[in-house]
Amino acid sequence: MNTTARAPAVQVRPKSSGGMTYMRRYWTLYLLLALPLAYFFIFKYLPIANILVAFKQYNITKTVWQMQWAKNNGWEFFIKAFSNRDFRYAVRNTIMLNMLDLVAGFPAPILLALLLNELPYRKFKRVTQTVAYMPHFLSWIIISQLALQLFAPTNGLVNMALRGAGFNTIPFLNESWHWVATYVFLGIWQSVGWNTIIYLAAITGINPELYEAASVDGAGRFRKIFHVTLPGLKPTIVVLLILSLGRILGSDFDRPYALTNKIVNDVSNVIATFVYTSGIKSMQFSLATAVGLFQSVVCVIFLVAANTIAERMGERGLM
Amino acid sequence: MIKSKSQRAGDWVVAFLCSLLILVCLLPLVNILVRSLSSPEALIRNRVWLWPVGLNFNAYTAVLSDSRYTWSLVWTAMMTGLGTVISLIMTSLCAYPLIYPNLKGKKIINAFIILTMYFSAGTIPTYLLIKDLGLLNNPLVLVLPYCLSVFNMIIMRSFFYGIPESLRESAEIDGAGPIRVLASIYLPLSTPVIATLALFYAVGRWNGYSDALMFISSKFRQYWPIQLLLYQIINSAQGIDATQMDSAPGLADTIKAATVMFATIPILCVYPWLQKYFIAGVTLGAEKG
Numbered sequence: 001m002n003t004t005a006r007a008p009a010v011q012v013r014p015k016s017s018g019g020m021t022y023m024r025r026y027w028t029l030y031l032l033l034a035l036p037l038a039y040f041f042i043f044k045y046l047p048i049a050n051i052l053v054a055f056k057q058y059n060i061t062k063t064v065w066q067m068q069w070a071k072n073n074g075w076e077f078f079i080k081a082f083s084n085r086d087f088r089y090a091v092r093n094t095i096m097l098n099m100l101d102l103v104a105g106f107p108a109p110i111l112l113a114l115l116l117n118e119l120p121y122r123k124f125k126r127v128t129q130t131v132a133y134m135p136h137f138l139s140w141i142i143i144s145q146l147a148l149q150l151f152a153p154t155n156g157l158v159n160m161a162l163r164g165a166g167f168n169t170i171p172f173l174n175e176s177w178h179w180v181a182t183y184v185f186l187g188i189w190q191s192v193g194w195n196t197i198i199y200l201a202a203i204t205g206i207n208p209e210l211y212e213a214a215s216v217d218g219a220g221r222f223r224k225i226f227h228v229t230l231p232g233l234k235p236t237i238v239v240l241l242i243l244s245l246g247r248i249l250g251s252d253f254d255r256p257y258a259l260t261n262k263i264v265n266d267v268s269n270v271i272a273t274f275v276y277t278s279g280i281k282s283m284q285f286s287l288a289t290a291v292g293l294f295q296s297v298v299c300v301i302f303l304v305a306a307n308t309i310a311e312r313m314g315e316r317g318l319m
Numbered sequence: 320m321i322k323s324k325s326q327r328a329g330d331w332v333v334a335f336l337c338s339l340l341i342l343v344c345l346l347p348l349v350n351i352l353v354r355s356l357s358s359p360e361a362l363i364r365n366r367v368w369l370w371p372v373g374l375n376f377n378a379y380t381a382v383l384s385d386s387r388y389t390w391s392l393v394w395t396a397m398m399t400g401l402g403t404v405i406s407l408i409m410t411s412l413c414a415y416p417l418i419y420p421n422l423k424g425k426k427i428i429n430a431f432i433i434l435t436m437y438f439s440a441g442t443i444p445t446y447l448l449i450k451d452l453g454l455l456n457n458p459l460v461l462v463l464p465y466c467l468s469v470f471n472m473i474i475m476r477s478f479f480y481g482i483p484e485s486l487r488e489s490a491e492i493d494g495a496g497p498i499r500v501l502a503s504i505y506l507p508l509s510t511p512v513i514a515t516l517a518l519f520y521a522v523g524r525w526n527g528y529s530d531a532l533m534f535i536s537s538k539f540r541q542y543w544p545i546q547l548l549l550y551q552i553i554n555s556a557q558g559i560d561a562t563q564m565d566s567a568p569g570l571a572d573t574i575k576a577a578t579v580m581f582a583t584i585p586i587l588c589v590y591p592w593l594q595k596y597f598i599a600g601v602t603l604g605a606e607k608g
Binding site: 023025026028029030032033034035036039040042043044046047048050051053057071074100112115116118119120121124125127128130131132134135136137138139140141142143144145146147148149154155157160161189193194197198199201220221251252254257261272275276280285288289292295296300303 | 325326329330333334336337338341343344345346347348350353354363365367368369396406410412413415416419423428431432435437438439441442443444445446447448450454455460463464465466467470497498501505522525526527528529532545546549550553554557572575576582583586587590591594599601602
């Protein structure tokens, strides 16, 4: 430490004056890192060994290494999973709900960001944004309760209004395909405002001269959106689309688990909820681990593939 | 700039659509507020629209006199406070050393951390680990396993990068070690990002229920956060205590509504004040992540 302080100002700091001085100066940095690294090691790396349970006969009295290998060269539980009707449904539902989320939910924040960008009244814009971010801060348990009371068949506000207008009662949460639609809608409701943040930031990054030039050329509101704003958003859109495609077999737990009910189980059970019910609730640890492993492997493949495609298309990838 | 008539009409259409959006966002909350303040009889007779019918605060007093709810609210607040503090400490401990350009082994450390974003061992392997660590049914399980988010660490690190290196260097020449520099220069200059991450962590903890669902069995329900308690009450057959049920069937709904208000209001009171900061945080995270 003292060598640097005493050195004349013109002299360049010694690049590496031996391991000892370096450690004397910076050992505290490693001390600071010790806790976070221990956290990652314990909670993120240690459980990796437990993935082996997927290939073994789970036995509560033995360690992972001592457990017996499963039949069929260890693939017993993967075979079991795929011959399990509930699991096949869970895969189907995961893909279906994610696809619907993608088709309906992905364009929504883009449209909303374009809309907010067109709003000329500053204060009103801020209020709209604040309100639109609000659902993001609610838990899925709360949202599920809000939906249950709002969409209740007899005394829910929406169905009372529908009946008042002469329509039939809609079983929003009590019939499979209505439930799917409500699920997708609530997903958009929860996330659309929050997801505009990135797009709005990208819009502010667009060169204002482009808009001026477009105005001089006589472009109206829509022309500017299609020829300036959207092209400016393209890189952001592509990156976020890749991320969503990578998650097409990924599954959230909180949302389907909070919104589901017994009547709609055949469309609401996704891989994450299947893992919970078969693993933690029914203690079939090997089966549930196998299912989880299958899901994460497919997810990584999808992410890498989507990334490669994007790079081929000439966009900046993620990795 | 003078606007043409069609432009002005367009502005009004945009403003109308935005008002519609505000309405759709607020309607479910207004609805639950109105229901929590209405009388159970009015609720059952389908008379409650957008204004409380038979205004009363019985549902709120019922919640406040039910020790399960009050305890769970206090407990969740405590766990949220503790979890947020631990998370903030861990995040700054992790982010700060990584901004040193000549930290040896930085590449390996970085890879070690970032890799955890791309894969996860999975629910069951993690569950088995928690079991082996003896954390099942232990209140610490609500704090430790998810106390450090790589995404949030990246946000904080980006913010630290924005603080001029010369400040650090001159402090070091004056003899301050890294810990002093972190405590007396970096953290005091980082209140915006600390506020943002505190909000993210606190909301995550306050709203979280799946970890408690998986790691804390119903025998230890005194450790359940409010969200899980609410979930179990909504979904269990008997619902509210029989003593409260017999007074009126609609009371169950007003009590649930009141509980939702209790579980929601703390967050709704906080987040608007931090809007400027969390927008910057999300944008920063998206750029660097």
